[in-house]
Amino acid sequence: MHHLSLFTLAASCLSVLAAAVPVMPGEPIPSEPAAPKVCRNPPKRLEWRQMSKSQQMSYIDAVMCLTMTESKSGIARAINRFDDHQAVHSVQTPNIHWVGHFMLWHRYLVATYEKALREECGYEGGQPYWDWSLDARPHDPDSLAAFPEAIFGPGAYSFGGNGDLVTPTPEQNPLNLTGGTGGGCVRDGAFTPDRFRRDFVPWILNSFADPARVEEVLEQPDYASFARSVEKVPTFDQPNIHGSGHFGVGGVLGTIGNAENSPGGRPLFYLHHGNLDRVLWMWQQKDPETRLNQVGGPVVPFDYGGQNVTLDFTVNLGALAGDATLKQLLDTQSGVLCYTY
Numbered sequence: 622m623h624h625l626s627l628f629t630l631a632a633s634c635l636s637v638l639a640a641a642v643p644v645m646p647g648e649p650i651p652s653e654p655a656a657p658k659v660c661r662n663p664p665k666r667l668e669w670r671q672m673s674k675s676q677q678m679s680y681i682d683a684v685m686c687l688t689m690t691e692s693k694s695g696i697a698r699a700i701n702r703f704d705d706h707q708a709v710h711s712v713q714t715p716n717i718h719w720v721g722h723f724m725l726w727h728r729y730l731v732a733t734y735e736k737a738l739r740e741e742c743g744y745e746g747g748q749p750y751w752d753w754s755l756d757a758r759p760h761d762p763d764s765l766a767a768f769p770e771a772i773f774g775p776g777a778y779s780f781g782g783n784g785d786l787v788t789p790t791p792e793q794n795p796l797n798l799t800g801g802t803g804g805g806c807v808r809d810g811a812f813t814p815d816r817f818r819r820d821f822v823p824w825i826l827n828s829f830a831d832p833a834r835v836e837e838v839l840e841q842p843d844y845a846s847f848a849r850s851v852e853k854v855p856t857f858d859q860p861n862i863h864g865s866g867h868f869g870v871g872g873v874l875g876t877i878g879n880a881e882n883s884p885g886g887r888p889l890f891y892l893h894h895g896n897l898d899r900v901l902w903m904w905q906q907k908d909p910e911t912r913l914n915q916v917g918g919p920v921v922p923f924d925y926g927g928q929n930v931t932l933d934f935t936v937n938l939g940a941l942a943g944d945a946t947l948k949q950l951l952d953t954q955s956g957v958l959c960y961t962y
């Protein structure tokens with residue numbers, strides 16, 4: 622159906638490992654020791670452009686280091702620790718979008734990736750985020766200002782630019798997304814030129830990352846409506862902030878690759894989801910007493926009206942971290958998590 626076909630597209634753009642990385646049936650997944658329950662000196666997450674050049678370089682170096690550290694996810698074809706996080710996302714993709722735990726599952730993934738950068742690769746800062754609402758020009762859909770040099774520049778302190786223009790086949794573009802300006806391999810920036818793709822779609826980023834869309838999300842009265850407002854429906858006719866980074870940057874052909882060839886390909890995923898997480902954090906700060914204790918939204922994707930998640934609902938990241946309840950993930954300084962904005 623319509624939802625399903627769109628979901629398939631989303632899955633293929635968000636998680637390139639899905640097809641390439643089946644879980645090995647019957648392979649035992651070792652679990653981590655329980656996370657410490659205290660949070661001391663939480664790292665403060667900064668917008669990429671708030672970071673000094675040396676902070677930016679230490680982040681990029683740490684991501685490079687993750688790509689050179691051996692995988693421990695137990696997921697076939699995830700070769701290094703960078704792959705591990707993407708692979709866990711890929712495996713769980715059908716169960717972690719358009720559900721009540723969408724935002725908190727991704728919060729846990731980004732925090733676990735951040736922890737790996739810090740504990741395994743000597744990074745001392747917080748996971749950076751990209752606040753795309755600073756760049757969107759909602760009244761100028763073709764503006765390329767939405768792709769700032771500091772993020773998408775060619776140099777060693779940024780993430781590289783668009784791919785060359787490639788016209789997708791109708792089979793590659795079942796949802797008829799228009800306005801793609803790239804599609805080929807990224808050739809510059811700090812990460813592995815020629816091994817991953819981008820397909821900037823300016824009108825998507827300019828409308829989906831509109832500050833008014835962020836305001837709309839921040840005005841939601843409860844967790845379930847907040848979470849639903851971030852994702853909305855999987856079509857391109859209802860601008861939603863989750864789609865901004867994914868489809869504005871990735872378009873139809875972007876972020877294609879596989880575990881072997883694109884180990885350092887897409888750290889931008891974490892800057893995008895870092896910003897979504899910051900929006901959740903800002904929403905929670907408006908009424909912490911209530912909002913550090915409230916969840917909602919469907920257990921099964923799109924099943925609005927069906928069974929909802931509760932504070933005790935448990936999510937997992939496979940072998941990458943211990944299981945966590947949504948209650949533990951509501952507070953970014955619960956001890957299971959430890960960071961701030």
Ligand SMILES: *[C@@H]1O[C@H](CO)[C@@H](O)[C@H](O)[C@H]1NC(C)=O
Nearest residue numbers: 623626791794795796797798
């Ligand atoms: C995309 O366009 C094709 C050909 O015009 C059409 O058959 C198909 O239904 C369209 N898909 C969507 C999701 O609009």
Ligand SMILES: *[C@@H]1O[C@H](CO)[C@@H](O)[C@H](O)[C@H]1NC(C)=O
Nearest residue numbers: 845917918925926927928929
């Ligand atoms: C789940 O929550 C929604 C509101 O977000 C509500 O309409 C629905 O009835 C709830 N489902 C159940 C089974 O209580």
